[in-house]
Amino acid sequence: MVLGPVGIVGANFYRRHILTDHYVCVMDPANALARGRITLSAYCKAEHVFVTHNGEWQPLYIDVLKAKGIVLEPAVTLPSHDSLERIIPGTSLIAAIPHHLARAMQGGLHIAPLPFRVPISIDMYWSARTAKSGLHKWARSLLAEVAKESAVAAK
Numbered sequence: 001m002v003l004g005p006v007g008i009v010g011a012n013f014y015r016r017h018i019l020t021d022h023y024v025c026v027m028d029p030a031n032a033l034a035r036g037r038i039t040l041s042a043y044c045k046a047e048h049v050f051v052t053h054n055g056e057w058q059p060l061y062i063d064v065l066k067a068k069g070i071v072l073e074p075a076v077t078l079p080s081h082d083s084l085e086r087i088i089p090g091t092s093l094i095a096a097i098p099h100h101l102a103r104a105m106q107g108g109l110h111i112a113p114l115p116f117r118v119p120i121s122i123d124m125y126w127s128a129r130t131a132k133s134g135l136h137k138w139a140r141s142l143l144a145e146v147a148k149e150s151a152v153a154a155k
Helices: 040-045 060-065 081-087 099-105 134-154
Strands: 001-006 013-027 047-051 076-078 094-098 110-113 119-127
Touching: 013 134, 040 060, 047 081, 076 081, 081 094, 081 099, 094 099, 099 110, 119 134
Parallel strands: 047 076, 047 094
Antiparallel strands: 001 119, 013 094, 013 110, 013 119
């Protein structure tokens, strides 16, 4: 089973949409960008943290910026979101991350809207080999229910 903003294509794979999310900015509450609405210009001038999931993935908002002719150079690149809460406090760094992850951090980071909207479609994929498995059906159902509850709580 695979969960995420990926696209798996093939006759032997099944897909179920489970959640739609969007990016937000997280930063230290003392960051000057935390004092109001962030403009695209201010966002581009900021010191960015990119999360690349071990260098194998590029955040979806990067292509949106490239389409606008904007290329950002990260000040820091991380393999996962796990250390953002330890790295950002006390710095001028900002990171664009999915809203559900930012909400889950509930720490000392300030959350602000990204100055452009980028939806994130989270889908669940599984193979034909496991499609009829009772255990897999149960797990898929449980994950879909948790995602649904999370979406309701985010509103």
